[in-house]
């Protein structure tokens with residue numbers, strides 16, 4: 001019964017709640033029913049998917065754009081003023097290839113303040129994106145990214161760096177999105 005209720009809560013989250021065009025209602029469900037910690041002024045746009053309850057912390061004034069997948073089985077920590085573009089994937093769990101059979105392992109993802117992640121980028125388990133890092137569209141990030149570095153490609157490598165100017169607003173909400 002416990003497993004059924006837990007799976008049903010996740011089903012509702014990913015297939016019903018995520019389709020409701022109300023930021024306020026979705027945030028209520030994510031905070032109260034899913035147990036996510038979400039700061040003031042942050043928004044999670046429609047059709048985002050999650051792999052479990054709890055394990056997700058999002059700071060203030062962040063935007064998680066539509067169709068992102070946040071797998072918080074190994075915990076995801078997101079600081080303040082972070083922007084994840086559409087269809088970004090953060091994966092904290094995989095299988096340990098060194099052991100015969102299938103053995104799950106999970107590692108925490110940390111995304112610090114003012115990080116911007118481009119569309120369809122993928123952040124893998126154990127990665128830390130330091131303050132102000134920028135991830136190009138479509139990058140697969142397998143290693144930590146230093147403060148203000150811009151990385152692109154598969155696997156992601158540094159292509160540039162950006163100025164440490166963090167005095168800009170990052171949060172916004174759009175109707176019916």
Ligand SMILES: CC(=O)SCCNC(=O)CCNC(=O)[C@H](O)C(C)(C)COP(=O)(O)OP(=O)(O)OC[C@H]1O[C@@H](n2cnc3c(N)ncnc32)[C@H](O)[C@@H]1OP(=O)(O)O
Nearest residue numbers: 065083084085086118119135136137138150152153159160
């Ligand atoms: C919040 C929102 O929803 S915003 C909407 C979402 N927008 C996006 O996802 C767009 C993300 N933007 C990008 O990916 C951009 O390419 C940026 C910001 C990462 C880099 O832009 P710039 O600094 O102008 O880089 P620039 O275009 O000069 O390219 C530098 C090099 O990196 C390469 N490069 C740039 N972007 C990428 C990419 N996504 N993947 C692979 N290589 C890339 C370029 O080909 C170039 O290589 P070269 O020097 O060998 O020719």
